Amino acid sequence: MILLQNLDTAAAAVSQSAQMEKQTVIDLILSSGGTGVTIVVILLILSIVSISIFVERFLSVGKAMTYEAGFVNGLKSSLTSGNVAEARRLCQTVNSPISRMLDKGISRLGSEPALIEGAMEATGKLEISKLEKNLGYLSLIAKLAPMFGFVGTIMGVIKIFYDIAMTDNLSIGVISGGLYQKMITSAAGLMVGIIAFLGYYLVNMRIDKVVERMEQATLDFMDLLFEPSK
Numbered sequence: 001m002i003l004l005q006n007l008d009t010a011a012a013a014v015s016q017s018a019q020m021e022k023q024t025v026i027d028l029i030l031s032s033g034g035t036g037v038t039i040v041v042i043l044l045i046l047s048i049v050s051i052s053i054f055v056e057r058f059l060s061v062g063k064a065m066t067y068e069a070g071f072v073n074g075l076k077s078s079l080t081s082g083n084v085a086e087a088r089r090l091c092q093t094v095n096s097p098i099s100r101m102l103d104k105g106i107s108r109l110g111s112e113p114a115l116i117e118g119a120m121e122a123t124g125k126l127e128i129s130k131l132e133k134n135l136g137y138l139s140l141i142a143k144l145a146p147m148f149g150f151v152g153t154i155m156g157v158i159k160i161f162y163d164i165a166m167t168d169n170l171s172i173g174v175i176s177g178g179l180y181q182k183m184i185t186s187a188a189g190l191m192v193g194i195i196a197f198l199g200y201y202l203v204n205m206r207i208d209k210v211v212e213r214m215e216q217a218t219l220d221f222m223d224l225l226f227e228p229s230k
Contacts, residue, residue: 039152039185043145047192050141053134054199061131061206064097065213072220075102079224084109097127097210098217105221113226117218124214131207135200142196149189156182 071094078087084106091103104123108116159182 039148039155040188042148043185043188043192046141046145046148047195050138050192050196050199053138054196054203057131057133057135057138057203058199058206061203061210064127064131064210065206066094066096071099076224079106097124097131098214100127101214102217102221105218109225113222116225117222120218120221124211124218127214128207128211131210135203138196138200138203142193142200145192145196146186146189149186149193152185152189153182156185 071090074090075087078084078090087106088103091099091106093099101120101123105116105120108119
């Protein structure tokens with residue numbers, strides 16, 4: 001009799017294990033209850049927002065990195081010949097952060113060097129702040145997403161202990177099955193956080209390159225205006 005009971009228990013365990021193996025991630029999420037589904041939906045929204053911000057900023061900063069040699073040579077030629085109007089027209093045609101910064105410097109020609117450089121620096125800071133638009137949201141999502149995942153896991157553990165208290169059942173199936181479902185929220189939170197963090201880091205790397213080019217452009221512009229031969 002005891003042998004038959006043990007065989008029935010083993011068969012039930014094998015059947016439950018086979019059933020769990022057939023479940024997809026979506027099935028596990030749906031079976032995790034309202035809290036788990038809500039958190040996964042929130043994480044899905046956060047992932048969509050973070051990817052959208054990353055793609056938009058990555059492309060925008062890429063356009064801002066445009067700094068063609070033809071534009072530089074034309075600008076130098078116009079300034080050397082004293083054609084300020086043509087130099088400003090070139091800057092406005094290119095329409096990039098660097099060209100707008102140089103246009104501000106050209107518009108201040110005749111002022112003290114410190115005033116020209118100060119105007120260009122202020123314009124440069126304004127252009128960089130535009131490039132950093134919405135990056136704060138990426139940083140926020142990178143920090144919040146794992147927290148949402150951990151909240152889902154904690155709520156799942158609480159539910160497991162509640163079920164144990166109600167059913168007085170400490171079987172491995174009850175404990176491991178519940179934890180398996182709830183850990184999905186933790187994994188999802190970490191994945192969304194990693195995506196947001198990488199997006200934030202990659203865009204900032206591009207912005208740093210734009211800053212370097214703007215600083216170099218400022219130095220070249222000031223040297224062109226106030227080199228000793230002039």
